[in-house]
Amino acid sequence: MSEQPMINNLVLNGTFARHGTSWTATATAPGRVDFSRQHCIITATGRAEQEVPASGGTSYTFSAYTLITYEGAGSARLTFRPSDTSESIGLTGNHGWTHRSITFNTPAGTTGITVQLIGDAGDVWFDNVRLVEDEGTVIPIELIRNGDFAENGTGWTVTLPVGSSVTFHDNRCQANLGGFIEQVITVTPGQTYDFSIEAMTPSGGHGFAIFELTPDNVQQIELRGGGGWDTYTHSLTIPEGIPEFTLRILGETFLVVDNLSLKLSTASANTPN
Template sequence: MPRQTASTSNLLLNGNFSQYAMHWNTTGTVDYSRQYCRALTGQASQQVNINPGASYLLRMWSQVIFKGAGAVVITSEPSGTADRIELDAFHLWTKREFNYSPPAGTTSATVTVTGTTGEVCVDEIELLVDTTTPVRPELIRNGEFIQNNTDWTVERPGPTSSVSFTAGVCSANLGGLIYQDIAVEPGKTYSFTLMAANPTGGDGAARLYDVANTGVILLDIELRGPETFQPYQRNFQVPAGTLQLRVLMVGITFLRLDSVSFKLA
């Protein structure tokens, strides 16, 4: 392909492979001698820092020949969620563009070019912040718990209930809960995301209520998983007449929370 000037906004270093394999971690058989990535039976990968509140574009030129099969994969960390772009149909150099929205709690992403058979070729690969998408305002305050319980109402209804904040993580156990009231627009759809972990096989819940009628649960998400943090996400359309939502998380037994977010979908 014709050599292009490297983009200063590209999060991937040496995305045009003008420096051959520099900045790319290579395993198996990958050829850079033609100043593009030619994955035969191997992979090339690179990790970049990510802002989970931003949207991204992955742009590249790809070519699949000689019955090639492979993919470009964006793996979000620490969740391990993978966005996979299959490269398994014959085509000569073609420009491609894909949207990437990191899950809640994402701190980095690894972009991997893989090839298992034939030739899977990639050049001019870029991961860019999508400036065409308006930034969606965050409605949750202190959702990373950097300021401990600031902006959160904390309740410990039982004699053994507990809520604590340590190193940007909220622990709610045995009925302990936190909540925050936010203003919303009726009829609009919002994305509710958080990271949760369950020590010792515990469980919890994330719930939405109309502040004007907290006796009715509008959305109930079971938070039950491993001891390591896992992402949870739900889209929620605000009912007619609802102007404020209560965003509540409760540790039914044992629950750890981080990266709580609520914004327009």
């Protein structure tokens, strides 16, 4: 059985390297709780437990290695304080070292968790007992600078071919007759990003959101609506070897844009490395 890292583990002495330190053991004769082999071995009826601090409405993962001999039976139980509700992992039948885990959300108002290792029959062994707070959902970071134009043209480069115009007012950008704005965005090769933009094309206007990954790899979406505000989205996967790309917003005729966003896709953001 491999040793598991104890980083961020709320359980004290979960490897039993210090034998029974931090654990309270009770048993009903002829049952006993033995820590002498740097495991917790519960024979017949007994338990080892400790109280750890916890927060309400939070996701935790509990895990342990278990081994059962002599047709043992038992459980690992987590009792939330002060509600006294619980989660548990039942253990039955002879087996070699097996990894067990359970993920749960604590009730509101939880201040602590009693971790209980329980033996009901035979010999039940425990080791590498862990309780860790889950990191939770990764919130993607916004990659477009000043995408809501709250700072007018800050973060954007403006290009004005002859006869074109680009203006910033009322937290919006208006581009006409070939005028465009752009910015270089740093990304991670191989990752997928979600892009969105709100655009208005009055008077039959239209434009484009252009993603120039390389001079030979350019993607675009057309922004052409019925005159009112429309939301356009695009999924952009970055090829390997591309650490940045240029985002360009082009007003082919009459285009007003607002609330541009580019974030790592939810699936990518929550996939472990």
